[in-house]
Amino acid sequence: MQKLKLYTVSFFDDLRKREDPLADQAVLFLVQNPNLIAEVNHWQTIPDSFPDSFSKEFKAFFRFYQDRSEAVDPQTLKGAQAFFEEKGDLYLAMLGFYSLPYCYAFADGAEVLVRSNRILAQIGERLGETSTFVMKIFKPGAFFESKEAYLVCAKVRLIHAFSRFFIHRYAQDWDDSFGKPVNQEDMLGTNLAFSFIVLRGLTKIGFAPTERQQTDVLRYWKWVGELMGIDVTFWPDTPKEAIELDRHIRKRHLKSSAAGKKLIRSLLDFYKESIPEPLIQAQVQGLLRFFLGKEAGDALDLERRVSYSGDLLGLMFTFLGWKNYGGKKGYVHLRRTLEKQQKERFGHVCEIRLPEIKRT
Template sequence: MDKLKLYTNSNFQALRGQGDPLADEAVKSLVAKPEWIEIINSWEEIPQDIPEIFDSAVQKYFNFFNSSTDHYDLEVLKKGQLFFEKKGDSYLGMLGFYSLPYCYAFADGAEVLVRSNRIVNQIGERLGETAVFLMDIFAPGAFYEDKKAILTCAKVRLIHAFSRYFVEAYAKDWDLKFGKPVNQEDMLGTNLAFSYIVLRGLIKMGRRIDREESEAILAYWKWIGYLIGLETKNWPNTAREAIEVDRLIRKRQLRASNAGKQLIQALITYYKKSIPEPLLTERVEDILYFFLGKEASDALGIVPKNQLEGGILGLIFQYSGWKSYGGKKSYASIRRMMEQQQKEQFGKVMKIQLPVRNRS
């Protein structure tokens, strides 16, 4: 229980001023040498011998990932990937209807998100990239056999660092009271939203999640956090600790903001236009309200038309999954379905790519 002593207002306020020095130094170099970004974007996995044309900051960055495979726990990886194999479609559903909207309710963190035009104006593509991230990191054999997931994490970490760089360098309306863009508290909260909040959403719908599964997912995301620049000493190992972290961040950050309301309205509009299942699209606000609860929904301006019951909503999600996969749901079938939908909607399968600035 000593970890609970870390979860104080003063400690978390300090986290708001902390970024990710390893990635931040690499991004300074990549901004100066955009041709290096194109090289990285061409990789299928991180090469063991990092190109000598890269300077020391970029070489140090990617050498961290090449040495990271010495630190994984094979049992943790296998348990997390087995969980996703069984519940991957529901996991992605919780990501879209609970995790991301939940992040929007945290006012200061939402200020970074709303400053990315792609999140507001190209929300479908951004959601597609997030889904690709989830599918890559939970792929069977990811990290210990399939090294593509390591490159995915390396790119996501750099994307966060690019956000810090460009907001601090060019966002004239950035208020220092928001903290450093994509700071350690916001990264902790986002990782929690992609793990513990997903589990909480499944439980809300009546799905049984036992202690072993809960701690397996928390351990998996501790590993992901380590790779993407999170200070893992603050990461919860148990459901009790996760509850306390979430409670503290809610108390500190959950409040109404124009940024959060703009983000959620863009998401709602996109869902109503793009989700092919009428049982879901006709109830978007109701579903969001069910998962988020009154406090977060009020902060985002979500007004439900009807109150939903968890068991009924669980059946709706199960029916939607059955229509998509029948009795053959697996990681492979979920990935095929995701890629098919992306090809139909965007004309391509989305990829995690570093931003390349126009040099003209």
């Protein structure tokens, strides 16, 4: 429990003022050279060398990933990849029904999300890109056998930096009380939502991971978090520390906001339109409230229509997994099914792409 001494108001007030200078400098170069954005979007992996026309800051950003790839320890990653191989369908379900709406209940962080037109107007594709990101980073052998995941993390990190750039430059309604946009505290919280909150969701429906599996997943997201530009000094090493980190951030930021309510309404509308199961369509608010709990559910104005038991929901998600994936387990089948669904719905497979901009 050594990290607990770091979970203080003063430390986290400082984290709200901190961004990601390495990525922010790289985005400044891309804004000045927008033709390079399309080039980066066409990369399959990070190149081994860069042309002289790249600025030293832009080269430094990608050399960070080259250096980290040489330091990777496969043994710290294999446990979580094995866990995802077994529980990948449920993992993705928890992201959609728990992790993402959970983030909306944190008022200051929601202020960044609500300023993204795509998360409101193209929420389906945005969720598809989130699934793609998770699938890419959990690919068996990712980071130590396959290098593609480094580029995926780099792109998402740059997308965060683009968000900061656009808010700093164009968002005249940004309030300094929100903290810096996409700051270190909010990135820690999002990383926690994509890891520990997923594990908590699985526990709620009767699929409680072992302590070893929880530790493996936390260790995995520590590695991913570092690649995403997060100061992992504050990242929990144990499930108990994760509980305390979540409790600390909840106490600081979980509250009702117009931004959070706008985001959850968009998500609910999408689920009601896209989920084919009539029972879930009719009870989606109650389903989200089950996972979020009273405090976060109230913050988002979610109605409590039906009381669910975790065991019943566990059976429901098991049935839906069998229905959607034919009862087949494993990463490869899950990826193929998701890609097929994305092609049918959007006409293409969702990919992680930097926002292409035009000179004005």
